[in-house]
Amino acid sequence: MITWKRIKLENFSFPKIYDYKKEFIRLEEELPLGIRLDKIYDTVDKTKINWLNTSEGNGLGKEFISFVNEFYNSGVSLYLERNSLIEKPIVVEFNMDKENPTVVDKNIIVAEPNSQATIVFDYSTDEGVEAFHNGFTEIHAGENSSLTIIKVQRMNDISQNFDTNIAYVKGEGKVNWITAELGSQISGSNFTTFLDEVASESNLSSIYLGDGHRKMDLSYSMIHKGPRSISNIESRGALMDNAKKVFRGNLDFKRGSRLAKGGEEEYVLLLDPTVKSDSIPALLCEEDDVQGEHAASAGQINENQLFYLMSRGLSEREAKKLIIEGAFRPVIDRIPLEELKQIIDSEIERRLVNA
Amino acid sequence: MARELLNIKGLKVNIDDKEILKGLDLNINKGEIHIIMGPNGSGKSTLAYTLMGHPKYEITDGTIEFDGELINEMKADERAKKGIFLSFQYPEEIPGVTVEDFLRTAKTSVTGKMQGIMAFKKLLKEKMDLLEMKEEYASRYLNLGFSGGEKKKNEILQMSILEPKLAILDETDSGLDVDAIRIVAEGVKRIKDESRSILVITHYNKLLDYLEPDYIHILLDGKIVKTGGMELAKEIDEEGYENIKLRYSHI
Ligand SMILES: Nc1ncnc2c1ncn2[C@@H]1O[C@H](COP(=O)(O)OP(=O)(O)O)[C@@H](O)[C@H]1O
Ligand SMILES: [Mg+2]
Numbered sequence: 001m002i003t004w005k006r007i008k009l010e011n012f013s014f015p016k017i018y019d020y021k022k023e024f025i026r027l028e029e030e031l032p033l034g035i036r037l038d039k040i041y042d043t044v045d046k047t048k049i050n051w052l053n054t055s056e057g058n059g060l061g062k063e064f065i066s067f068v069n070e071f072y073n074s075g076v077s078l079y080l081e082r083n084s085l086i087e088k089p090i091v092v093e094f095n096m097d098k099e100n101p102t103v104v105d106k107n108i109i110v111a112e113p114n115s116q117a118t119i120v121f122d123y124s125t126d127e128g129v130e131a132f133h134n135g136f137t138e139i140h141a142g143e144n145s146s147l148t149i150i151k152v153q154r155m156n157d158i159s160q161n162f163d164t165n166i167a168y169v170k171g172e173g174k175v176n177w178i179t180a181e182l183g184s185q186i187s188g189s190n191f192t193t194f195l196d197e198v199a200s201e202s203n204l205s206s207i208y209l210g211d212g213h214r215k216m217d218l219s220y221s222m223i224h225k226g227p228r229s230i231s232n233i234e235s236r237g238a239l240m241d242n243a244k245k246v247f248r249g250n251l252d253f254k255r256g257s258r259l260a261k262g263g264e265e266e267y268v269l270l271l272d273p274t275v276k277s278d279s280i281p282a283l284l285c286e287e288d289d290v291q292g293e294h295a296a297s298a299g300q301i302n303e304n305q306l307f308y309l310m311s312r313g314l315s316e317r318e319a320k321k322l323i324i325e326g327a328f329r330p331v332i333d334r335i336p337l338e339e340l341k342q343i344i345d346s347e348i349e350r351r352l353v354n355a
Numbered sequence: 356m357a358r359e360l361l362n363i364k365g366l367k368v369n370i371d372d373k374e375i376l377k378g379l380d381l382n383i384n385k386g387e388i389h390i391i392m393g394p395n396g397s398g399k400s401t402l403a404y405t406l407m408g409h410p411k412y413e414i415t416d417g418t419i420e421f422d423g424e425l426i427n428e429m430k431a432d433e434r435a436k437k438g439i440f441l442s443f444q445y446p447e448e449i450p451g452v453t454v455e456d457f458l459r460t461a462k463t464s465v466t467g468k469m470q471g472i473m474a475f476k477k478l479l480k481e482k483m484d485l486l487e488m489k490e491e492y493a494s495r496y497l498n499l500g501f502s503g504g505e506k507k508k509n510e511i512l513q514m515s516i517l518e519p520k521l522a523i524l525d526e527t528d529s530g531l532d533v534d535a536i537r538i539v540a541e542g543v544k545r546i547k548d549e550s551r552s553i554l555v556i557t558h559y560n561k562l563l564d565y566l567e568p569d570y571i572h573i574l575l576d577g578k579i580v581k582t583g584g585m586e587l588a589k590e591i592d593e594e595g596y597e598n599i600k601l602r603y604s605h606i
Contacts, residue, residue, distance in 0.1 A: 303411065308447035311407050312457070312513065313435035313464035322460065326451025326496070 034084030059164025210243025438520030
């Protein structure tokens with residue numbers, strides 16, 4: 001049994017995991033040469049996976065990761081050969097329903113030097129289904145590769161979500177994370193990036209919405225090992241009703257990360273006095289010659305802005321939704337998929353206006 | 356059809372328990388243009404905000420009737436739907452929300468009819484052309500990084516899209532050059548017709564020359580102390596508020 005104090009998760013034990021029988025890979029066209037996408041349990045070439053070094057990084061915790069390794073029922077392995085490139089995003093979607101209420105996905109993405117891809121993971125549930133998701137996504141970004149990983153979590157309010165993401169980035173390789181946390185009753189999500197070599201780079205953009213009784217634990221870590229490595233975390237959130245959130249942003253400059261640069265910024269809108277929002281930024285330096293900056297701010301919706309919008313006929317909820325979407329806009333605009341932007345917009349609308 | 360659009364009787368308004376409007380009366384009929392002039396701090400913006408329904412402005416006494424209905428308790432969005440519009444003295448900046456998206460949402464709310472994206476684009480372009488606004492403003496974030504003059508023009512753009520029955524302009528001409536004042540005045544005149552009225556708060560005679568108002572009111576210390584025609588504007592212009600105060604503040 002696991003106890004997780006930060007979000008008051010007590011005596012937690014994993015539920016029974018059922019098979020996930022639905023198709024979860026959506027491909028609109030054939031993959032270009034040099035790119036292999038398989039269901040994780042179909043991966044014939046196990047060796048490819050075995051050489052991976054997964055000892056570093058605990059994500060949400062050893063229990064969650066080893067549970068995935070033991071019980072995964074879905075997930076993908078994506079292998080990008082040297083110089084391969086896919087322009088259209090690959091979409092992996094999990095919709096948990098009555099027959100498939102549990103997703104334990106193990107995803108492995110290996111990008112050889114100079115390769116490039118965008119992968120979307122979308123987690124949703126049917127109404128009324130008590131779903132469970134525990135995932136582990138592991139990324140290896142080779143020299144000068146560029147990967148964009150987009151995770152959208154919009155599960156219903158009676159479901160549980162746990163997600164660990166760990167990336168290892170080589171010289172001049174780049175991993176962009178975009179995460180939208182919009183749903184579930186309890187959500188723990190962890191993104192850890194190891195910037196292992198010279199000029200390794202990672203950007204993490206996150207938006208989150210807490211409504212109802214949601215409890216969220218978001219933790220983002222950038223671990224700088226390589227000289228001149230670069231990281232940036234930008235998080236925009238909104239909390240209402242009785243939502244609780246703990247945000248932890250870690251910039252960790254290890255020995256050897258000379259001239260590395262890291263920045264993190266969190267901005268959260270507090271819509272009701274009943275919400276609880278904790279932000280714990282941490283800056284750790286073993287090197288002197290590094291630059292780390294963090295800024296966290298929390299604000300209420302400005303009464304005059306609200307009045308301005310309402311004076312044009314918008315109801316209070318519509319006006320608030322517009323202000324929140326406006327705050328989320330810089331992150332949403334980074335999503336290179338019109339359809340996904342709309343899914344996010346309508347999920348926010350559903351939660352804010354139709355509630 | 357009743358001629359009366361706005362009827363304010365004995366209006367008293369507090370901000371943070373301090374009385375700002377101290378028994379104000381004002382009648383505006385359909386199709387009329389009214390001007391309110393008065394020194395800084397006399398309560399002009401307070402009147403404008405109160406008419407629009409700002410929650411911070413507490414009505415302690417008196418009545419506001421609009422189009423035959425008591426609106427004292429109405430929220431801002433309901434008033435907007437009834438046809439009241441305020442061009443803000445200091446328009447708010449809303450990051451991440453484009454002028455076009457915002458105005459389409461507003462038009463949908465005010466009319467209760469969905470606005471087709473293409474049809475609305477066309478309408479917006481038309482109105483922007485009339486106000487000599489560059490097309491790119493449509494996709495900029497609402498008032499963000501706009502100059503003072505651009506913000507004011509944007510208010511008039513919103514007014515021409517929403518077509519209110521009563522448009523209240525709170526110092527819309529302040530900070531505008533003469534060309535911009537002309538463009539704003541033309542915009543105002545275009546929406547004014549038999550059934551629509553305008554209430555303009557201003558310090559300058561330039562706008563008055565364009566608008567040819569029906570009435571000018573002087574607001575001093577929370578009350579309208581004098582109502583007249585264009586000659587009042589001249590009187591203020593020539594003598595300044597100090598003398599005006601001496602002459603009328605006993606009222
Ligand atoms: N939000 C506010 N909080 C406190 N006092 C205010 C506020 N707004 C205006 N006042 C006060 O109310 C009075 C009238 O202000 P206002 O209506 O803005 O005047 P005007 O627009 O005529 O210059 C002034 O004394 C001003 O200081
Ligand atoms: Mg004023």
